[in-house]
Amino acid sequence: MIQKLKQNQFLFSELVKRDFTKKYKRTILGMAWSILAPLMNLLIMWLVFNKLFGNNVDHYVIYLFAGQLVFSYFTDATNLGMSSLVGNSGIFTKINIPKYLFLFSQNVSSLINFGLTLLIFFTFVALDGIPFTWKFLLLVYPVGCLIVFNIGVGLVLSALYVFFRDMQYLWGILTQLIMWLSAIFYTIDNYGQTAQYLFLLNPIYLYSRYFRKIVIESTIPTPQFHLLAAAYALIAFGIGALMYKKYNHEFLYYV
Amino acid sequence: MKTMIRAEHVSIGYKIGDFKDIGLKEWTMRHLKRNYHVESFMAVNDVSFELKEGDMLGIIGANGAGKSTLLKAVIGVMEPREGHIERNGNVSALLELASGFDGDLTVKENAYLRGAMLGYTKEFMDATYGDIIAFAELEDFQDRPFKQLSTGMQSRLAFSIASLVQPEILILDEVLSVGDGAFQEKSAAKMRQIISGGAATVLVSHSLEQIRELCSKVLWLDRGRQIAFGSDVQGICDLYADFLEGKLRTEDVPAAYQRLLAERSEMLHGLTEQPQDESEGRLRTAVCAWDEQHGGSQRARIGSVAILDQRGRACDYLQTDAAYTIEISYALSAKLTEPYCGIAVFRDDGVHCYGTNTAIDHVAWEPGERGTVRFQMERCPLQQGRYVLDVAISEADGRDCDYFRSALEFEVVNPRNTVGLVAFSHKWVFG
Numbered sequence: 119m120i121q122k123l124k125q126n127q128f129l130f131s132e133l134v135k136r137d138f139t140k141k142y143k144r145t146i147l148g149m150a151w152s153i154l155a156p157l158m159n160l161l162i163m164w165l166v167f168n169k170l171f172g173n174n175v176d177h178y179v180i181y182l183f184a185g186q187l188v189f190s191y192f193t194d195a196t197n198l199g200m201s202s203l204v205g206n207s208g209i210f211t212k213i214n215i216p217k218y219l220f221l222f223s224q225n226v227s228s229l230i231n232f233g234l235t236l237l238i239f240f241t242f243v244a245l246d247g248i249p250f251t252w253k254f255l256l257l258v259y260p261v262g263c264l265i266v267f268n269i270g271v272g273l274v275l276s277a278l279y280v281f282f283r284d285m286q287y288l289w290g291i292l293t294q295l296i297m298w299l300s301a302i303f304y305t306i307d308n309y310g311q312t313a314q315y316l317f318l319l320n321p322i323y324l325y326s327r328y329f330r331k332i333v334i335e336s337t338i339p340t341p342q343f344h345l346l347a348a349a350y351a352l353i354a355f356g357i358g359a360l361m362y363k364k365y366n367h368e369f370l371y372y373v
Numbered sequence: 374m375k376t377m378i379r380a381e382h383v384s385i386g387y388k389i390g391d392f393k394d395i396g397l398k399e400w401t402m403r404h405l406k407r408n409y410h411v412e413s414f415m416a417v418n419d420v421s422f423e424l425k426e427g428d429m430l431g432i433i434g435a436n437g438a439g440k441s442t443l444l445k446a447v448i449g450v451m452e453p454r455e456g457h458i459e460r461n462g463n464v465s466a467l468l469e470l471a472s473g474f475d476g477d478l479t480v481k482e483n484a485y486l487r488g489a490m491l492g493y494t495k496e497f498m499d500a501t502y503g504d505i506i507a508f509a510e511l512e513d514f515q516d517r518p519f520k521q522l523s524t525g526m527q528s529r530l531a532f533s534i535a536s537l538v539q540p541e542i543l544i545l546d547e548v549l550s551v552g553d554g555a556f557q558e559k560s561a562a563k564m565r566q567i568i569s570g571g572a573a574t575v576l577v578s579h580s581l582e583q584i585r586e587l588c589s590k591v592l593w594l595d596r597g598r599q600i601a602f603g604s605d606v607q608g609i610c611d612l613y614a615d616f617l618e619g620k621l622r623t624e625d626v627p628a629a630y631q632r633l634l635a636e637r638s639e640m641l642h643g644l645t646e647q648p649q650d651e652s653e654g655r656l657r658t659a660v661c662a663w664d665e666q667h668g669g670s671q672r673a674r675i676g677s678v679a680i681l682d683q684r685g686r687a688c689d690y691l692q693t694d695a696a697y698t699i700e701i702s703y704a705l706s707a708k709l710t711e712p713y714c715g716i717a718v719f720r721d722d723g724v725h726c727y728g729t730n731t732a733i734d735h736v737a738w739e740p741g742e743r744g745t746v747r748f749q750m751e752r753c754p755l756q757q758g759r760y761v762l763d764v765a766i767s768e769a770d771g772r773d774c775d776y777f778r779s780a781l782e783f784e785v786v787n788p789r790n791t792v793g794l795v796a797f798s799h800k801w802v803f804g
Binding site: 128131136140211213372 | 387388389392393394395396397398399400445448449450451452464473475477478482485486489490491492493494495498
């Protein structure tokens with residue numbers, strides 16, 4: 119068992135190395151670019167929406183950044199993760215290795231990206247004059263949930279992509295929809311109580327809300343809020359794991 | 374000897390149809406129009422074989438026979454729908470040479486990645502990497518991107534990694550013909566070294582010469598069905614060659630194979646008529662009943678077979694003209710009618726040298742529930758060469774209870790310089 123784990127650990131680290139090298143093509147600029155892209159996005163959003171919403175929201179830049187941070191990690195991880203099975207079909211149809219490792223290793227490079235963006239986020243928070251409190255430590259919780267959630271969605275998508283090759287387009291449309299529904303650049307204060315609850319059905323909104331509550335409002339979300347955050351992550355992960363288990367030996371017919 | 378791979382009645386399903394490379398949109402449309410066809414078929418159908426340490430199995434068969442599918446099940450990429458496959462040891466597989474290598478990574482990075490995929494630890498790869506590169510003759514290319522290598526270099530690297538990691542089970546799919554002549558020789562030598570180190574190897578090849586030269590067992594598949602499996606490599610390859618030349622039709626192969634086996638057993642107990650059975654299902658139950666070396670009704674089972682020298686020591690090197698005893702132990706599971714025990718000796722090129730049994734020799738044999746039979750010969754008349762010994766216990770009408778093929782392989786050395794197949798006992802008289 120331990121031997122098995124050790125073997126997989128070596129394979130996993132080699133896969134991470136491969137994905138990382140391929141993604142950034144051994145250039146510093148490659149890495150910088152993947153952080154710059156969400157920042158550019160942020161800048162454009164700020165330019166466009168600041169006039170519209172900026173006056174009603176405290177620390178609008180941070181508000182915007184928190185939403186953008188969560189959303190871009192989500193899209194990055196899921197879009198890259200989606201092709202992790204199909205892209206490695208040459209390997210798993212020839213060598214018997216755990217297939218989920220491909221997705222996990224893809225997620226590591228997305229996670230590193232997220233981590234770097236998170237550092238810039240905290241720099242912005244400091245620049246905006248928001249004091250750092252012990253409550254910031256609680257952010258580990260939504261980050262953890264988000265990692266599990268992204269892996270779960272990635273598992274589901276990568277499995278689906280094996281069966282349906284137009285998933286990329288469909289997912290593109292769906293992420294657009296999720297972006298609009300995640301209240302990244304607007305607030306939902308003007309909606310009715312029911313509508314506000316409906317927003318909580320969106321995990322991305324939920325996770326960015328957690329960030330905003332801690333960082334901007336300095337309040338700790340309710341226990342129910344915590345439970346919901348964990349539930350989304352576990353449900354997504356559970357469905358993904360089940361799909362991998364069920365179709366483990368079926369994938370090969372489709373690639 | 375330890376069994377490395379055991380496949381029992383393995384059937385592997387495969388799916389083909391409209392599902393490949395389609396989108397959700399097309400999938401939905403096809404379902405609505407009821408135009409969605411998926412065909413599931415058995416790519417491998419009821420195949421059984423067993424490999425022990427040091428065995429090298431050659432799989433032969435036309436394209437689409439299910440060879441690659443079977444290999445995929447052996448390495449665990451596919452799951453048999455029926456039956457099961459047991460593996461004892463780590464598997465190193467080379468299915469398609471360059472698959473799994475990444476063109477953007479360097480040779481070194483690819484070597485480590487492949488090593489990791491084959492299940493080795495970092496420490497092991499650190500220790501072995503130098504040898505791998507040296508064997509592949511790629512010392513000067515270690516930091517080049519993989520895509521800059523020529524196809525031959527890529528294959529050499531793939532072969533080196535798969536073979537230098539000391540696999541216990543090595544799977545090779547059409548890969549021995551890589552590289553130039555010199556490398557081919559080197560890789561064949563490496564193969565022999567791996568096999569003599571106790572690994573079990575499975576080789577798929579279209580080259581019959583390669584199979585004849587390297588393999589100790591052969592499995593012939595045709596459209597998923599097992600036509601033949603056994604250690605009579607030359608015999609089965611001969612049949613297959615006939616089949617390829619069109620002298621033999623697929624449907625006649627089982628009968629021909631049975632004739633081949635019957636010929637051998639005929640030589641053993643002087644039988645002219647072997648009951649022929651049309652169905653191939655019967656063939657396998659009749660001939661390969663419990664493993665590839667034993668066939669028959671199982672009413673008797675032969676245990677150990679040994680050749681003893683005058684001091685009673687088991688030996689597999691014999692000397693021409695020396696005295697030996699073949700000792701056969703057996704166990705019966707039923708009362709046999711008119712039982713007899715026989716032996717047959719073949720030279721390794723298939724020449725039938727001698728065969729006899731207790732019935733031919735008019736020796737009455739009343740076997741107990743278990744016991745031993747000793748075949749004593751005052752002098753071994755065989756000349757220099759390698760030989761195979763078959764042993765059988767049969768009963769009335771030539772029904773085999775246990776025909777033990779290749780029970781023993783032995784070599785004869787001749788201290789004198791006489792030539793030919795047999796050494797006559799003789800003296801010269803001058804008048």
